[in-house]
Amino acid sequence: MSDDSGLWLLALGPAGAAGLYWALYRHYRNTDKSHSFEHETEVKAQPVTGSEHKVGEVKGTRDQSISGDNVSAFRKRVRRAAGRADTR
Structure with a gap:
């Protein structure tokens, strides 16, 4: 038997390390499948449209809360996923 x-x-x-590196690079980079934006x-540019109509004004921080907030009504904010049983 020879040496x-x-x-x-x-x-x-x-060779295995180089092959693994190449495979992972190709898998995560997807350079051959990526979209070249x-x-x-x-993209067709259009002129900017709008008006300078004043909507409202806020000066300082007089209000301690935002109008229409739902911080205390957490049942309205969080909805249970469909099909889940109530675990109360």
Whole structure:
């Protein structure tokens, strides 16, 4: 038996690491499947429209809460997922 018989096993480590790195890079980067927005998407610019109509004015912090807040009504904010049994 020659001394060269185990060299392929030593070469398998770096080759396997390089292969794993390449596979993970291709899997997470998806460079061949990604959308190139700048080259494939056409965006037509239009002039800015709007008006300078004043809607309201807030000066300082006189109000201690926001009108229409639902902080204390947590049953209205949080809805139970459909199909779940009530565990009270």
